[in-house]
Amino acid sequence: MQETxxxxxxxxxxxxxxxxxxxxxxxxxxxxxxxxxxxxxLKKVAEKFGVKYKKTLVPDSALGYVISxxxxxFVVGPDGNPQKxxxxxxxxxxxxxxxxxxxxxx
Numbered sequence: 001m002q003e004t005x006x007x008x009x010x011x012x013x014x015x016x017x018x019x020x021x022x023x024x025x026x027x028x029x030x031x032x033x034x035x036x037x038x039x040x041x042l043k044k045v046a047e048k049f050g051v052k053y054k055k056t057l058v059p060d061s062a063l064g065y066v067i068s069x070x071x072x073x074f075v076v077g078p079d080g081n082p083q084k085x086x087x088x089x090x091x092x093x094x095x096x097x098x099x100x101x102x103x104x105x106x
Contacts, residue, residue, distance in 0.1 A: 003103055009045060010036040011053045012067045049074050049082055077102055 010016035021034025053069035
């Protein structure tokens with residue numbers, strides 16, 4: 001039984017679908033799961049985790065806009081609440097230690 005999951009949640013449901021997210025996340029690791037939903041749901045998730053994001057119109061780009069966002073890694077407990085946040089370039093040792101602490105407690 002796998003006790004942990006790595007999730008990548010898209011903030012751009014206009015562009016991203018589950019097939020595209022599956023291909024994208026596999027570039028990083030085969031066990032990462034890509035998720036998206038209606039923008040109203042994504043706004044609630046972003047608010048819960050304190051993710052800052054902004055859609056900016058860029059007429060000269062191929063898509064016409066960009067989504068700027070914070071890029072932190074969130075460790076979430078079994079209850080679905082954030083336990084600790086790490087910068088995206090965190091070394092694996094502190095991240096793994098935090099995950100192991102959650103697995104031992106629960």
